[in-house]
Amino acid sequence: MMRRDTRKTRAVSAGLLAAALVLTGCGGFGQREMDPETRRQLEQSGALAPRDRDTIWDLFNNRDDPNVTVEVNRYLWQASLEILDFMPIEAADPFSGVISFGYGTPPGGGQAYRATVFVTDPALEARSLRVALQSRGGAVNRETARQIEDAILTRARQLRIRDGRL
Structure with a gap:
């Protein structure tokens, strides 16, 4: 009984894979x-792949320049870490520009805060x-x-000014 179910599962899986391959071959x-x-606007914002990428497999060619893939301002990133150093970092992703901080109490303050910083450009x-x-x-108050x-x-x-003096 178990053997028959395994064959049926394999047949269904093979059929789904074949259907997926056929559908990916269907163009526009x-x-x-x-x-x-x-x-052009969608390509610049990254919401749409450039025209030189025709299929999903082109995403894996790794043609992107590694020096421009992180597009956040390093001074804003560093300043965020320094200003909010009283809060523990829960997550940081320089590729998306998001830093999530846990609850922390500022020096001289009595109330604990948590923050999420988003560097967008x-x-x-x-x-x-x-x-x-x-x-x-x-x-918290927007102010x-x-x-x-x-x-x-x-x-x-x-x-930035300090680095300009080098």
């Missing part, structure tokens, strides 16, 4: 061409940084989060 039959300006600009701040009691953003931006500019 019946699809309209995208507006060139829309395509390689430019050293205010629009490249977003900080979400939360206390154990819930959401408090903005003060943290300002402190990070100020420190990032100081780091």
